[in-house]
Amino acid sequence: MGIPSEMRDVWAAARKNSILIASPSEDQRLINSRNCTQEGVRAGAKAASIACVVSAVPTLAACRMIPWAKANLNYTAQALIISGASIAAYFITADKTILACARRNAEAEYRKSAQGGNS
Numbered sequence: 531m532g533i534p535s536e537m538r539d540v541w542a543a544a545r546k547n548s549i550l551i552a553s554p555s556e557d558q559r560l561i562n563s564r565n566c567t568q569e570g571v572r573a574g575a576k577a578a579s580i581a582c583v584v585s586a587v588p589t590l591a592a593c594r595m596i597p598w599a600k601a602n603l604n605y606t607a608q609a610l611i612i613s614g615a616s617i618a619a620y621f622i623t624a625d626k627t628i629l630a631c632a633r634r635n636a637e638a639e640y641r642k643s644a645q646g647g648n649s
């Protein structure tokens with residue numbers, strides 16, 4: 531269920547031939563947002579891989595040594611514990627990184643506009 535090809539072609543042509551031209555500041559904002567997103571994905575992947583190892587070792591060790599865990603935590607429960615920690619670490623870290631990057635970009639833009647207004 532996508533856009534029919536004729537509509538897609540008309541829409542693409544209309545965007546190409548648009549009267550409105552993106553300003554350089556809009557292009558820079560788009561580049562900054564892409565960079566922030568990529569930075570967030572990288573940081574999130576790192577955090578998820580670390581969280582995976584940090585949660586897998588005690589979970590697997592507990593299921594081998596602690597009688598309650600051995601009796602009650604099957605393979606699915608172990609996988610859910612490990613993947614839950616990894617997913618949480620990914621999203622929390624990615625969100626914090628993207629927000630920090632956006633804050634840096636907003637502050638830089640504010641400083642640039644403040645300096646331009648005083649000159």
